[in-house]
Amino acid sequence: MLDYARGFGILVGFHLLGMLLHRLGVPIPGGVLGLMAFYLAMTAGLIKLKWVERAAGLLLRHMVLLFVPLTVGLMEMGAVLSRQALAIAASLLVSLAAVLLTTGLLGRWLLPAEPLLAAAPPSESVEVSQ
């Protein structure tokens, strides 16, 4: 329990740091600034993986839960969405296919074939739905 509290405290702290930097005029979203600062702090060894692992794992595993209220909000956006439906749908499909194919084909070409992830520890944090 204390483990989760410490982890959440650190994550919220970096989020607030990011929001502060954003308020001070950095033109990048606060959450992203927080993420960059957090990643640097972890790379520099200032934050230990085991301090944040469990709290981060919980948040990421159930991230879909956190989208639900925004998605429900689409029920009120019918008018806005339908007025531009064609442009939005076409943009979505064209761009989705373009990103998948560009990244996939470039990845096949550029990423070396040896098993680079052999040393990866079990990834609790990217598992979803428990």
Next chain:
Amino acid sequence: MNRFQWVTQNPAVSIAFTVLAYSLAIALHRRWRIVPPILVACVPIVAALLWLHEPYAEYNRGGSYLTWMLGPATVALGVPMHRHGMALRRSLPRLALVVLAGSIIGMVTAGLTAWLLGAPLAVVVSTVPKSVTTPIAIEVCRELHGIPQITIAMVILAGVLGASFGPPLLRLAGVRDDRAIGAAMGTAAHGIGTASLVRHSEMQASVSAWAMAAAGIFTSLLAALLALFLR
């Protein structure tokens, strides 16, 4: 005004109901993998709001607490990024390049398609961050003075469609390598795409988790440049 108001006015009730709907959606998703949890979780909530004649704003008094947690969740992306980044160390520069290229293509093709179809500027910029994870996409959309609801709808659809049709499309294009599939899914379909890979392959999911976080960062930086250009 209705006789359930004493219940619905309490933010804790909408949070509890949302968690319940989510658990139900996850249970269904375990049974039938094709069912996307994000859409299924919304069904009982939308039905309840319509049945009780509750406005969305009332539900969202509790819901906004969950939305707020997307901020710390964005920061939490640093954990898989760090962990998988260490394992991927040697190919990280090349992986970053691949993700950067995918992010640029995503922003340009989305905006360009909407613009060519005659959408107004506010809609065009709303389509630009559609490939990245929701909390980052919303913030990028606000930076560009777009309409966040359009971005949210596109991000979720990109995730759901990408998770379902991404792997078959990649297979059709001859992409069979785990790292390439992971990079493509993380860049194009963010968390929903990454989540869908976990059951198939640890390596795909690892690369996808790294790519998803990196794509969010790259897209924010590129959007900041775009914002300077638009101003």
